Amino acid sequence: MTQPWEERAKAKRNAILAAIPEEWRIENPPVNQQVDVTGKYVQQFLNEREIEITETAAEGIVGRIAEGSWKSENVARAFCHRAALAHQLLHCLHEVFFDAAIADAKALDEYYAKHKKTIGPLHGLPVSLKDQFHVRDVETTMGYVGWIGTFEGKTGTEKEKVFESEMVRELRECGAVLYCKTSVPHTLMSGETVNNIVGYTLNPKNRHLTAGGSSGGEGALIGIRASPVGFGTDIGGSIRIPAAFNGLYGIRPSSGRLPYSGMANSMDGQNSILSVVGPLATSAGSLKLVIKALLDKKPWLHDPMVHEIPWREEQEQGVREGKLCFGVLRSDGIVNPMPPIRRAVDMVVKALLDQGHEVIDWTPPSHQPLINASMQTWTFDAGIDVKRAFALSGEPMAPQIDFYSSIDKEMTASEIAVVNVNLRTLKKEYLDYWVSTEKKTGIGRMVDAVISPLAPFPAARRERYKYYGYSTWVNALDLTSVVVPVTEVDKGVDKVVEKYEAIDENDREIQNDYDPEIYDGAHVSLQLVGRRLQEEKMIAIAELVGKVVGK
């Protein structure tokens, strides 16, 4: 292990590229020359059939395969091809295993030919995975150079390239085809995806911007339509940020709904605010498809942290019948959203009102203590765990996560207990507020969902992700949240605010980062936040909101 980290990183970087077939190699144009690589740009490298397949949502894909009009193998090849292009343009993959995927897809086609039925609800569906999932025959580096060739930094565990995470097993049983693992920021603790192996993951719609993080590779890959659906994780926004920045649907389920068992993680064992796993996809229906498929496998029999709550149709039903009530959070009072986000909020509110739904102002207890508590939990161990991972190779931390270098004192049991009691108290206050809206709405029911920014910006500019408050409050409260794409930045409409009245210097600085020229064309998304463990209902509401804004 005396090899310099630069060489190890380079070897891994080259190995990822080497796994891409020669015939799928392309030139990567400079960012300024080609800002947007989605749509026509990436389509030029694909044939018509590949374009049709890759631009179909997950539920469409499984439908075509189930009815026999598409073959799993063709679907797998199309997505592998597009993923190869995506990685070359965006640096979004950590592991590439197209051969295994195509072999699995062939086996599924054989099964279908023989049995005249699918093997499960995801038969032939390509599914991409954030590089925290362990998949046999490939590594999990989580962006750490020191994890290359190891199992979570250790060797001789007998788990290397053999062990699979629980959800991987379930996805395979459902018939999903696994073909790649996607990039993350080392430590996972950033809204930008950057590490010393693949570098910086770019936003396909606007390569001036980040693809988001920490499930940034997922965001980029699905954003460019090189995956129909993929799984990320979220402890402070890491599913929702890349979903929002790439114009996707993405759900942060409450903890205990989907199986996290057997995944690599940072600061594993911190259990005050748990990281959760959930899907990102191009439609709300795709989120439902994969979550329902997984819940039908009874994950509570295989992951002791999963609650025995099957998919509840009746929760969706409630949404489809009649009038809903929304709360709208236009600003959290700490940092104001940029103009395109504000416009997106107005669009959603107007569209819902036009459909006869009710929208009231959301004036909850301050989010500041929730944001503070989240940050505290991320630094309980003063970064001991992540520093250990960096020390394995001697690689440097990216500037995006260097807040870990300035701390060195771990919290004690009684200090952590104070944080836990505080979090519980804050949750109670927030819930009480939520329930109190029953008396504020015209229809005598509490708010069904809160329309909220997910970040103050459509996407962050490089090294300018300065505020996480719009995503972390949801984690602190363990609520259900679904990101919904709303619109795109239009520099002709989304002007800089003249004489902006800033809340404070921090707010001014963030607002100053808004540059219509740079942001033009970027995706603008919002989140819909529901109470804890409301996954079915929130996906149904996300579908409804997506429809009313025309997405």
Added chain:
Amino acid sequence: MTQPWEERAKAKRNAILAAIPEEWRIENPPVNQQVDVTGKYVQQFLNEREIEITETAAEGIVGRIAEGSWKSENVARAFCHRAALAHQLLHCLHEVFFDAAIADAKALDEYYAKHKKTIGPLHGLPVSLKDQFHVRDVETTMGYVGWIGTFEGKTGTEKEKVFESEMVRELRECGAVLYCKTSVPHTLMSGETVNNIVGYTLNPKNRHLTAGGSSGGEGALIGIRASPVGFGTDIGGSIRIPAAFNGLYGIRPSSGRLPYSGMANSMDGQNSILSVVGPLATSAGSLKLVIKALLDKKPWLHDPMVHEIPWREEQEQGVREGKLCFGVLRSDGIVNPMPPIRRAVDMVVKALLDQGHEVIDWTPPSHQPLINASMQTWTFDAGIDVKRAFALSGEPMAPQIDFYSSIDKEMTASEIAVVNVNLRTLKKEYLDYWVSTEKKTGIGRMVDAVISPLAPFPAARRERYKYYGYSTWVNALDLTSVVVPVTEVDKGVDKVVEKYEAIDENDREIQNDYDPEIYDGAHVSLQLVGRRLQEEKMIAIAELVGKVVGK
């Protein structure tokens, strides 16, 4: 606050006694003169009507009141009277508020007279509460002298004698009548109930023995039939121990099923193994009655830690239809149960086999690491929290909990993280074992419930509670467990084992504590352990097992 702790304790002790009406005062005979104070003994102080009422199970009581044949007031008076006797014989109450109870009962009778219906499913049901619940107009001391006249040790909080715990609010809404709060060991961390205010809580069936702990006052009170149902809490056995030692049904639900919000606690904020709240009662049906009533109040709208899982009838239904499969744990291999416990296991196994159910040996992963992990979580903070409570008054710790005096180093965040990861791993291994029994049973389904001792003894002798392993493994795994009364010690049958082959010295010492003369007549109970969040199913199974053993 310069008053010596002895004086403050004595004043409080006298105040509790003073709340008992003169006409209900009795002499307390010496233990040796009157070992068993249940049945005929306590009945001598009650009239026939009072005996009938107090010896009716909760579901019977609410039924009679609902049909109009009993009045809430009479029911309340009968239980208050019997509770007054119980406290004088057993030292089981911390707070006595009979006047408030009778006033509430009268109001319920008026409601019933006016509306010709009950106010809720617990209309007129007396419910006792462990002294962790905050109830208006009375204190919560949790047995700490330093908490007398405070709110959880603090003054000037504006919560003193005003604030009520969430479940108290729900119980009142359901129509329950609250009339007393029951004794606990200071710190709550003992299977014996002892503190410097009320002293030692005795087992009504056999006053040589403990009533159990930490919900020991509940155990004693319900055991002598001075309460039909009460609520305790359980972090290492504290509901199940007093239930078992007093021949009662008691459930330790999984965490997140019932609302703990707004209760006093020890080491609050330790969230690796959570204390849970649950009922103890004289029948399985009573457990169902109160849990279903509470879940119907949607506690997840008022306690953010409660999962949105309503009462699931279909889980009960499954139990009533057809053959069940049980695992039997005769010994955990660390400490062997005493002869009466072993006999009880044999009785249950035989009775179930006779009914056509299946019983297989339960050979799970070792319980030792689970027990160790439990103990670690109890001492994360090296007792800082409990020592602070003792320091308020200067009172001494009881010997039962003096393990706190020998530790002084708190665990750090990364040490706690290691425990958390270990616990999760152990849960996963245990769950995998559980699911694997699908292949071991004759009926192709996994074990429905594990028949297990709850302690190596029918009840502990004073200061001889030396092994908690049979209760704590359930907490470490967060499983559902219901205690079921099985039989009583019969000194003619339950002989000392000649030439006992001890596992080790600790095992020998515990086995040596078995003395048929002392234990004669004591309750013998077992627990039925189910998977996590299986409350409905496990209550139904407990009812079934209770029936087959004739309880």
